[in-house]
Amino acid sequence: xxxxxxxxxxxxxxxxxxxxxxxxxxxxxxxxxxxxxxxxxxxxxxxxxxxxxxxxxxxxxxxxxxxxxxxxxxxxxxxxxxxxxxxxxxxxxxxxxxxxxxxxxxxxxxxxxxxxxxxxxxxxxxxxxxxxxxxxxxxxxxxxxxxxxxxxxxxxxxxxxxxxxxxxxxxxxxxxxxxxxxxxxxxxxxxxxxxxxxxxxxxxxxxxxxxxxxxxxxxxxxxxxxxxxxxxxxxxxxxxxxxxxxxxxxxxxxxxxxxxxxxxxxxxxxxxxxxxxxxxxxxxxxxxxxxxxxxxxxxxxxxxxxxxxxxxxxxxxxxxxxxxxxxxxxxxxxxxxxxxxxxxxxxxxxxxxxxxxxxxxxxxxxxxxxxxxxx
Amino acid sequence: xxxxxxxxxxxxxxxxxxxxxxxxxxxxxxxxxxxxxxxxxxxxxxxxxxxxxxxxxxxxxxxxxxxxxxxxxxxxxxxxxxxxxxxxxxxxxxxxxxxxxxxxxxxxxxxxxxxxxxxxxxxxxxxxxx
Numbered sequence: 001x002x003x004x005x006x007x008x009x010x011x012x013x014x015x016x017x018x019x020x021x022x023x024x025x026x027x028x029x030x031x032x033x034x035x036x037x038x039x040x041x042x043x044x045x046x047x048x049x050x051x052x053x054x055x056x057x058x059x060x061x062x063x064x065x066x067x068x069x070x071x072x073x074x075x076x077x078x079x080x081x082x083x084x085x086x087x088x089x090x091x092x093x094x095x096x097x098x099x100x101x102x103x104x105x106x107x108x109x110x111x112x113x114x115x116x117x118x119x120x121x122x123x124x125x126x127x128x129x130x131x132x133x134x135x136x137x138x139x140x141x142x143x144x145x146x147x148x149x150x151x152x153x154x155x156x157x158x159x160x161x162x163x164x165x166x167x168x169x170x171x172x173x174x175x176x177x178x179x180x181x182x183x184x185x186x187x188x189x190x191x192x193x194x195x196x197x198x199x200x201x202x203x204x205x206x207x208x209x210x211x212x213x214x215x216x217x218x219x220x221x222x223x224x225x226x227x228x229x230x231x232x233x234x235x236x237x238x239x240x241x242x243x244x245x246x247x248x249x250x251x252x253x254x255x256x257x258x259x260x261x262x263x264x265x266x267x268x269x270x271x272x273x274x275x276x277x278x279x280x281x282x283x284x285x286x287x288x289x290x291x292x293x294x295x296x297x298x299x300x301x302x303x304x305x306x307x308x309x310x311x312x313x314x315x316x317x318x319x320x321x322x323x324x325x326x327x328x329x330x331x332x333x334x335x336x337x338x339x340x341x342x343x344x345x346x347x348x349x350x351x352x353x354x355x356x357x358x359x360x361x362x363x364x365x366x367x368x369x370x371x372x373x374x375x
Numbered sequence: 376x377x378x379x380x381x382x383x384x385x386x387x388x389x390x391x392x393x394x395x396x397x398x399x400x401x402x403x404x405x406x407x408x409x410x411x412x413x414x415x416x417x418x419x420x421x422x423x424x425x426x427x428x429x430x431x432x433x434x435x436x437x438x439x440x441x442x443x444x445x446x447x448x449x450x451x452x453x454x455x456x457x458x459x460x461x462x463x464x465x466x467x468x469x470x471x472x473x474x475x476x477x478x479x480x481x482x483x484x485x486x487x488x489x490x491x492x493x494x495x496x497x498x499x500x501x502x503x504x505x
Binding site: 226230233243244247248250251254255258261262318321322324325326328331332333334336338339341342346 | 385386406408410411440441442443444446447448450451472474475476477478484488
């Protein structure tokens with residue numbers, strides 16, 4: 001039986017969780033400065049596409065940068081190890097952007113942070129402005145460089161309460177979720193709108209929990225345009241040390257991501273370019289799963305290509321690869337199924353896949369392969 | 376003959392073909408979704424070069440990442456290089472990262488499909504900051 005079936009199903013569940021106009025991008029792992037930059041690049045390229053107003057964009061950038069810096073700053077690791085697990089998520093729906101960070105902190109820090117957050121959340125916009133000025137003028141900075149200025153600024157820029165949750169890890173440590181909601185239409189009203197704090201934080205915790213269950217380290221759910229694909233690939237590069245298997249993973253990812261783009265390019269409206277991709281770990285394997293819409297009219301052809309490719313021995317695959325190269329009448333490799341052949345050769349595994357008909361126009365196509373890691 | 380120089384972008388390689396300096400080189404990564412369009416001027420240039428080729432020509436392929444759309448186009452390039460080897464003493468130098476068995480595999484595949492001479496050059500990439 002195909003081992004990845006659960007993940008193919010999960011691909012659809014996560015994919016259909018959000019609307020076609022929205023996006024969701026979640027990263028879990030180490031947060032070096034280099035990594036933060038790359039994460040930011042992908043987040044930025046998504047925000048740029050979906051926000052027209054510069055002021056709004058800058059507000060979102062500010063909150064993302066501040067959030068990422070908080071993770072690296074608060075990341076309480078004695079060894080300064082790169083592997084320290086944290087979380088960053090940016091999500092967008094019709095009304096709002098959501099930036100969420102998560103990281104492990106010491107209980108001592110929780111005791112300092114909690115009252116600061118509580119205090120900030122009691123203030124309205126005018127009071128926040130005053131507190132901001134006060135801190136700027138006369139605060140002595142705390143050891144870690146945080147006088148709460150960043151938090152106050154985030155509250156001001158978002159125009160919303162700061163959402164947070166401390167999940168106990170053990171007796172000394174907590175996992176600190178920190179979430180900011182940024183409304184698409186900021187009002188001039190000085191009051192802070194009330195949000196259902198618990199529900200908002202639980203939403204992201206719920207998704208994160210599902211990713212955790214399957215050991216998913218990175219999940220991108222949205223539009224697979226050229227820019228997004230390139231930013232995404234650069235994150236993957238930053239995520240991995242250069243090893244035999246990471247080269248393979250990268251190469252296969254290129255094919256899978258471009259496959260999404262190819263299959264979704266001729267779809268009309270909001271569904272154009274819409275897909276999902278995630279990377280998960282299982283024992284000594286890295287599993288790559290993609291999912292996307294495709295036109296119903298292409299399904300039969302693709303099914304046959306996949307069957308044909310899966311039924312071939314490695315030797316036959318090599319021969320097919322050469323045949324495609326020598327087929328000068330078809331210069332466009334995208335029309336030849338070379339991508340599938342290539343993935344099969346590199347992974348030396350059968351391709352797992354699933355088709356799920358959505359309506360008269362499109363089908364959801366999920367594809368999966370895996371690579372043994374050598375480190 | 377005018378050299379052909381194309382700057383690299385995030386998803387297309389750097390191309391430096393200069394007969395006067397005897398340098399013919401591909402470097403960086405080739406990942407464009409529309410590879411045909413990118414390789415069209417390169418193929419035209421090589422066709423023109425065949426009739427006025429240098430006595431010897433060494434083509435360096437020093438490519439880090441290659442998608443399948445590009446691998447099909449690179450093979451077209453190699454077919455033309457194969458043609459050039461009728462009028463010039465041609466070598467293809469295929470560079471590959473020591474840990475990248477797939478890149479070595481692709482070069483080997485190409486070399487088996489044409490007559491032109493291939494040399495394989497292994498390098499060690501200790502630059503983790505990619």
